[in-house]
């Protein structure tokens with residue numbers, strides 16, 4: 001009898017399901033959607049990249065030292081760790097926008113793995129070049145200091161040359 005009344009009662013209740021995709025589904029206030037990036041506020045510390053569990057953020061670097069942010073929405077697990085780790089408010093933020101589906105044509109996994117490796121390599125190249133230039137400068141400074149010292153020594157031995 002109870003089942004009978006439940007069944008009759010359900011005929012007059014609102015459905016608990018939604019007509020997705022024709023109607024948007026319920027989104028809580030703290031819904032974690034796509035990660036947004038505001039380049040003008042970024043200080044390029046790469047903390048977001050370091051804390052990202054699946055590696056959905058990576059920065060590449062050109063030979064002038066300029067960094068570029070890359071984000072993969074299909075790798076992201078929308079945990080918000082990057083936003084919490086970012087020291088610059090507004091540089092990274094979580095939007096309420098759901099991530100669009102990844103399409104096969106985007107080659108989103110293999111393409112991302114390649115981009116990720118290349119980004120790391122670009123930084124290594126830049127760091128190696130920077131180190132090389134610093135070593136060259138240190139050697140040049142040392143040579144100049146030694147030449148100056150030698151010249152001062154020569155002048156000290158021949159004061160009449162002035």
Ligand code: SF4
Pocket residue numbers: 035051052053054055056057075076077078079080081082083
């Ligand atoms: S939300 Fe999580 S998974 Fe997505 S980019 Fe940020 S740290 Fe990585």
Ligand code: SF4
Pocket residue numbers: 041042043044045046047048049085086087088091092
């Ligand atoms: S943590 Fe914030 S400031 Fe640092 S690189 Fe990422 S977005 Fe930029």
